[in-house]
Amino acid sequence: MSASSLVLASGNAGKLREFARLLAPLGIAPIPQSQLGVSDAEETGLTFVENALIKARHAAAITGLPALADDSGIEVDALDGEPGIYSARFASRRQQGQGDQDNNAALLSALEGVPEEARTARYWCVLVYLRHAADPVPIIVQASWEGRVLTAPSGDGGFGYDPLFWLPEQGMSAAQLEASTKNRLSHRGRAMQQLLQALTAASESA
Ligand SMILES: O=P(O)(O)OP(=O)(O)OP(=O)(O)OC[C@H]1O[C@@H](n2cnc3c(O)ncnc32)[C@H](O)[C@@H]1O
């Protein structure tokens, strides 16, 4: 990954903050796609992998730069894995508004009456790195993070579903973690570690 020129194919401010922190120690300051005039791609895939590829390819094609994309979401067991790839669109697909707060409210209402032990869930994160839009060997990594869905929001850090995502081992929600702790433990942080290993291996074998 080159230090000067990487487009981050995301419009999510929370993700952008986390990536900036994850990549800063490597001297990489990824450029958010909006700063390069790239609008959000239409996420028409049926998997996190497909959507991350769509986003990375879209940003690389428009900018001519290497691109990093993240497609992520929360899989809730009591909802048969929903909202999954539709996590960003959960409330809007149920005509219950849009955005993080409405998504959280929609998740709480979908889980009304579900007891604590049955509220198991996990975040997934798939990262795709493309050297250019037509890169035939994208680097694709994925990681998950286990937790439970609370019955009311707790904490004001993080973003998205974090105020509802309870971490039994830490005894707090993801929104109560320090940013650096979230990056060490999270689906995104651990996927990024894998991506960096894969990039190092690729550069050593080149
Ligand atoms: O597609 P981009 O532009 O990257 O931004 P987005 O917000 O639409 O991102 P996704 O399509 O990948 O949808 C991810 C959804 O999962 C949620 N999510 C992903 N990672 C999360 C995290 O670390 N903490 C809380 N919520 C998360 C997030 O809030 C979104 O609702």
Ligand SMILES: [Mg+2]
């Ligand atoms: Mg999206």
